[in-house]
Amino acid sequence: MTIYLQDVLPVENPRDYKVHFARHNGADHPLDVWSRCRDEWRGWQEFWPGKNDFNRPHILALAQYYPEPDTWMFGGIFDVIERHPNRYEVEQVDLGRALEGRLKLHYVHRDRVTRARLENHFPGFVVKEVLPEPYSGRPFPGYSRIDLPFPELESLVRNGRLDWRAALENVKGVYLISDRSTGSLYVGSACGDQGIWSRWSTYAMTGHGHNVGLRELVGDDVGLEYCRAHFRIALLEEHPARTPDQIILERESFYKQILMSRGPAGLNRN
Template sequence: MTIRLSDIWPIAAPEGYKLHFARWNGENQPLEVWARDKREWQGWQEYRPARDDFNRPLIFSLIQFYHEPDTWLFGGVFRVLQRHRDRYEVERAEEGENFLGRLKLRSSYRERATRVKFENHYSSLEVQELLREPYSGRAFPGFEDIDLSFEELETLVRNSRPDWKSALSSIKGVYLISDVSTGKRYIGSAYGDQGIWPRWCAYVASGHGGNVELRALVSDPTLEYCRKAFRFALLESRPAPTPDEVILAREAFWKRILLTRSIDGLNRN
């Protein structure tokens, strides 16, 4: 049985809203923006292009749930307070507060415009799921399927996502950082008393984790380069009691196999 948004949330005058289909803008995924910084997410509603797209009193915001096709997360209702030539002033309304970050809707909308008339879509939006808690990052997929953008890792770390933190704190291992803008790669490892989780937290904090070659790439304290370019993958995971010599040997193996000590790599040793 299909449940539609209108079944659980009657809105008498959808003509008073613009619907914001927030999608990847070429730099950031709005889902990660929403999960890591609500003020930054509000900025997505305050951005004004050349046209006055938010020309109604209210904005109904949906966030592309990019892990699942045709899925959108409710990101709030915003009230437009002022329309300036270069930006909007908005505030989040209390409307739909219980659904914020929890309500997942289905829509196959793929048109280019991201700010459209709400009444043209309101009756067709399908309820897909209501999360128990507001979205704070995707569920831990298992050690063999870890491939994260910096932006997604940042979301998990800033929200201290419990399943990821518990799993990655319990292991030693070898990981790969790829710079997708240059194709260069860095191999690192976590050993001693340090699991993968605290090691990766250090990257989120600084962008480079203290690595010399990565430090040369990260000059912007806003971490925008990292969000655009870096990806993290776990190559090997080993139980915490594994001797450090084993981890270091496996790290050297991967450096040799992936040629990360060469001119196209980011390892100095």
């Protein structure tokens, strides 16, 4: 039996709402934004695109659930409190709050319009799944399948996602950071008493992890913004915590050599 959004969310008059189909904006996926910072997600509803698209009292916010096609995550309902010359002022309401970040909807919407009249779409939203907990990142895929855009790494670290943390905090390894705008590569390692989770948490907080080459590239002023737009991080090798550090460092050096990350176009400085 098909369950529709209108069966579980009692919206009295859809004509009082705009639906926000939030998609990737060139730097961030809205799903990652919602996961890492609710204030930042509210800012997506307050953004003024140059015309008064949110010209109704309420907004039903959806974030594109990019791991699955034609899927949207319910991101809450907001009241438009005030319309300023360059932004909206919104406030989230209690309606549907228990489903925020948990309710996944199936709906085919490939139109370029991202702020649409709710009544034209509301009857077609099909409940696909209700997650047991609010979304905090994709499930751990296995060591050999880790290739994360930087915003997703941020979300996983900020939410302390347990399956990722359990898998990565007690292993050593070698990883690759790639700058998709330039093609530059950085090879790093986690050894000593510092597991991969701890090392990657430093990147999530700083953007550069205090590495000289990365710091030269992103600086301290716009670091996270640049990283969110361009960086990916992948795991090249993982090793048990008891593995001697010398083996990890030798493997790191091997990858630096074959990937030429010490060269003019690379980001390693040693």
